[in-house]
Structure formats: structure tokens, C-alpha cells
Amino acid sequence: MNQDNQLSIQIKDLELIKSESGKVVLNHNAEQFLKDLLELQTKVEETLVICKQKIQEAMEAEDFELSSINTDNLKIMNRVYGSKYSLDKNVIDYVDKKFYEPVVSFKILTDEVDKYIKEKGSNPEGITPNLRTKTLSISLKGKKENETI
Amino acid sequence: MKRFRTSFSILNAWASGNKEGAIDMFFKRNLVKTEQMSDGIAFHDKWATYILKNKEIPQELSTKPIKLTDPKPELKLEVDLGDNFQFVGIIDCLDGETIYEFKTGRSNSSDYANGKQIDCYAYLLSKLGIKTTKGIYLHYNQYEKNADKSLVYLTDNRLKTAEKWILDYTSDMYKYLVKTKQI
Numbered sequence: 001m002n003q004d005n006q007l008s009i010q011i012k013d014l015e016l017i018k019s020e021s022g023k024v025v026l027n028h029n030a031e032q033f034l035k036d037l038l039e040l041q042t043k044v045e046e047t048l049v050i051c052k053q054k055i056q057e058a059m060e061a062e063d064f065e066l067s068s069i070n071t072d073n074l075k076i077m078n079r080v081y082g083s084k085y086s087l088d089k090n091v092i093d094y095v096d097k098k099f100y101e102p103v104v105s106f107k108i109l110t111d112e113v114d115k116y117i118k119e120k121g122s123n124p125e126g127i128t129p130n131l132r133t134k135t136l137s138i139s140l141k142g143k144k145e146n147e148t149i
Numbered sequence: 150m151k152r153f154r155t156s157f158s159i160l161n162a163w164a165s166g167n168k169e170g171a172i173d174m175f176f177k178r179n180l181v182k183t184e185q186m187s188d189g190i191a192f193h194d195k196w197a198t199y200i201l202k203n204k205e206i207p208q209e210l211s212t213k214p215i216k217l218t219d220p221k222p223e224l225k226l227e228v229d230l231g232d233n234f235q236f237v238g239i240i241d242c243l244d245g246e247t248i249y250e251f252k253t254g255r256s257n258s259s260d261y262a263n264g265k266q267i268d269c270y271a272y273l274l275s276k277l278g279i280k281t282t283k284g285i286y287l288h289y290n291q292y293e294k295n296a297d298k299s300l301v302y303l304t305d306n307r308l309k310t311a312e313k314w315i316l317d318y319t320s321d322m323y324k325y326l327v328k329t330k331q332i
Contacts, residue, residue, distance in 0.1 A: 066297075067297040069302075
């Protein structure tokens with residue numbers, strides 16, 4: 001599958017990967033399909049990043065105020081998101097209070113809760129354990145952290 | 150039988166679940182004109198006059214000049230849909246094969262492009278034998294004094310979807326008003 005700068009996976013290969021990928025747990029030689037899949041994912045993601053850059057350049061060259069393009073199957077958006085302004089908390093004492101309002105946030109002290117549950121055998125009032133599920137990650141060796149799936 | 154007459158605004162309210170608002174609009178009752186609505190009407194009047202005089206899109210709506218060849222601002226449509234229904238609408242500007250829809254306020258043009266207004270107008274125009282190929286939502290935020298625009302390609306698929314949307318919701322609303330003895 002992976003020869004002379006070619007990387008291709010057919011749709012039927014994807015079906016095979018789905019059904020066979022569990023075998024890598026008991027036989028490391030079954031890794032090839034997964035390795036190909038991850039390499040393909042990296043290439044596709046790289047290509048999409050470049051496509052987006054090109055589309056953004058083309059949209060802005062056409063008309064800087066063009067915010068979206070809608071086709072039969074695609075909606076391409078080029079607009080700003082998120083907060084319009086940022087607050088520099090380092091100089092908060094000098095910021096006029098009419099421009100912001102404080103927001104209270106709470107952080108669980110896990111060690112204290114663990115200690116309480118161990119001692120009392122029950123949860124502290126108002127605190128319940130979260131149902132956490134395991135997440136599997138696979139990464140190609142030698143790749144950066146953010147290329148993990 | 151008198152035709153059951155709806156518009157995009159009425160059907161859009163109906164489709165989004167605001168039945169009361171849609172029925173009020175249909176019967177033209179409890180119509181409250183907000184400051185934003187008055188602003189919008191004033192801008193639309195001003196822009197229609199400007200377009201007729203200058204044959205270009207006003208600069209408030211597009212910093213990049215958009216020249217028009219044969220603009221028809223405030224184009225009123227009345228299209229019969231079968232024997233029982235009629236759909237009416239006013240296109241902000243039709244120029245050749247392009248429909249322009251003007252928006253004011255804070256919502257971005259891409260929010261409007263997620264809707265079906267231009268698609269519905271393109272479908273109605275097609276019923277009148279007028280072909281359109283693209284629609285542009287031009288938005289002017291009068292509070293921040295900036296503009297943005299969104300382009301919609303008016304493909305056969307979009308027109309078919311718009312046709313179904315209009316017929317389904319018109320029929321749905323009509324049946325409801327008959328069932329509740331309001332018409």
C-alpha cells in the first residue's frame with residue numbers, strides 16, 4: 001500500500017481495518033493497516049490545512065468582506081469568532097470597573113474530597129463523582145503530540 | 150376559493166416553531182415596529198433610491214464597488230402555487246442572474262445564508278421563467294459601521310429544496326388554520 005510516495009487506502013480496506021484492528025492487541029504485526037491509516041490521516045489533514053489557506057486567500061482577494069460561500073454540499077465560512085476584547089488581569093486594578101464584571105469560578109480540591117470519602121465512606125454534600133470513560137489514543141512514533149488521535 | 154397567501158417571513162416564523170408570530174403576521178395583527186425594524190426600512194428605502202440612481206450597490210453594503218447592469222430594486226413577486234396557494238415576496242434587488250438581499254443589525258450575513266430566503270426567491274423567479282444563478286446577502290451593521298457578505302450558489306438542488314420547504318410549510322400552516330377555524 002505504501003510505496004514510491006504512494007499512500008492509498010481503499011474503502012474496502014477501511015472496512016477491513018475496522019473489523020481487524022483489535023488484533024493489534026495480541027499481534028503487533030497487525031499494525032501495518034493502522035500505521036497506513038494514521039499516515040493517510042496526517043496527509044489529509046495537511047492537505048486540508050493548505051486548501052483552507054488557499055480558499056481564505058482567494059476569498060479575501062475577491063472581496064475582503066466576503067464572509068461565507070454556500071454551495072450544494074459545502075458551507076465555507078471566513079469570519080472572526082470569540083470575544084472581541086481581552087482583559088489584562090495583570091493590570092486589573094487600573095481597569096475601569098464599568099468595562100468588566102468579575103466571574104466567580106470554582107475548582108474541586110480532589111485530594112480533599114478523596115480524603116473525606118475515605119474517612120466517611122460517602123460523598124461530601126453537593127459533590128458527586130463523575131462517570132469517566134477511558135479514551136484510547138494511537139500515535140505514530142516520532143510524530144508530535146498533537147498528531148495523536 | 151380565495152388563495153391562501155404567505156410570504157417568506159410568515160413561513161420562516163412558522164418553520165422555526167413560532168406559530169403565534171406567523172399567524173399574527175398572516176392576519177397583520179399585533180404588528181409592533183421595533184427601532185431595529187424602522188432602521189431597516191429606512192435603510193432599504195435609501196438603498197433602493199441609491200441603486201436606481203447610481204446603478205451600483207451602496208458603499209455601506211460593500212466597500213468593494215459592485216456595479217449593476219439592469220437593477221430592479223424592491224422587486225415585488227406574487228406567484229401562484231397550484232390552485233390554492235400564493236407566495237408573495239419583495240426582492241431587495243435583482244440584477245441579471247443575481248439576487249441581492251440586504252440586511253441590517255448585528256447578525257452576520259452568513260447567519261442569513263444558512264436560511265432559505267434567497268433560495269425561495271430564486272424558486273419563485275424560476276416559476277416566472279427568470280433564471281438566477283447566485284444570491285448575495287449583503288449585511289450592514291449600522292452600530293459598528295461595518296459590512297460583510299455571503300454568497301449562495303443557486304443550484305437546482307437548492308431550488309428543489311426551497312420548493313419543498315415552501316409547499317410543506319404553506320400546506321402545514323393552511324391545514325392548521327382550517328382545523329382551528331381561523332380561516
